[in-house]
Amino acid sequence: MTIGIGLIGAGWIGEEHVSRLTNVITGARVTAVSDIDLDRAAKVAAIAGARVIDSPEKLIDDAEVDAVVITSWGPVHAEQVLACIAAGKPVFCEKPLTTDAADGLRILEAEQAHGSRLVQVGFMRRYDAGYRQMKQIIDAGGVGAPLMAHCAHRNPSVPESYHSGMATLDTAVHEVDALRWLLDDEFVSVQVVKPRSTSKRFEHLTDPQIVLLETAAGARIDVEVFVNCQYGYDIQCEVVGETGTVRLPDPATPVVRGAAQAGFAVVQDFPSRFAAAFDVELQEWTDSLNSDRALAGPSAWDGYAATVVTNAAVRALESGQIVPIELTERPAFYA
Incomplete structure (x- = not known):
């Protein structure tokens, strides 16, 4: 068919x-x-x-x-x-x-x-091989109960039309969904911290940002969003549990040794990475x-939940406060 x-x-x-x-x-x-x-x-x-x-x-x-x-x-x-x-x-x-x-x-x-x-x-x-392997390990209890997660979402640059709210609405939204899925938990609060801004940004843009999230079970997640990092498209994720840690692998690529150096090329855009x-x-x-x-x-529940979280994150960015995340009760239809 x-x-x-x-x-x-x-x-x-x-x-x-x-x-x-x-x-x-x-x-x-x-x-x-x-x-x-x-x-x-x-x-x-x-x-x-x-x-x-x-x-x-x-x-x-x-x-x-x-x-x-x-x-x-x-x-x-x-x-x-x-x-x-x-x-x-x-x-x-x-x-x-x-x-x-x-x-x-x-x-x-x-x-x-x-x-x-x-x-x-x-x-x-959720369809990336590395994330799926992390999910299997966490679900099997391979690192114990998740306590923390450290994530980074870096882009080499963004166009002038990119505004500060897009750091969560368009960028960290992927981490929001991935961590909800990996930890099988909902977020209950969000705060956005503003480090020193990079000189490589457009003046209207707050970059980088650190998004701090708390889950219903008490796990804490920090997401670094840095969309003018210059060097490439770099996605990092590590979940810290009671008995171990599990880290997202870098994309498979050859390591080149020569001229007194060893290294590998960094992916430059998200279509290549994913x-x-x-x-x-x-x-x-x-x-x-x-x-x-x-x-x-x-x-649709996942889409709704992500919107609630990212909208709260924009309010947190604007207010500088910790903002509660208030989801409606999850229908049994989406259990």
């Missing part, structure tokens, strides 16, 4: 996903593409020999679209996801699921009313649709 995929949002990540679904993923075919820029939509649709549809609503309702991939602008995700649920069509939505927690609750209510999971959120780190994770993510999603298995990837 081949699933007909409609894609909404033909920007960079949309183009990447169309190429991936066409050239890498089995069991799926991109049948339609929609974007506010019809010329851009036509360029991306040509990769898959797909049709251009001039509105998200028409694409969702199209008879050749069995499932939808949303890679549009974050603030419009909620309405597009809700339209997919209303049509009874599975939807893979890149993060954020919503930019407002109230919209996340609307999605939770709509999906529960439908009666089965339709929504998966694109938190690709390309394999994107492949696994979309393949497993497609396999679930083709086998009628329940979706097992990040859920």
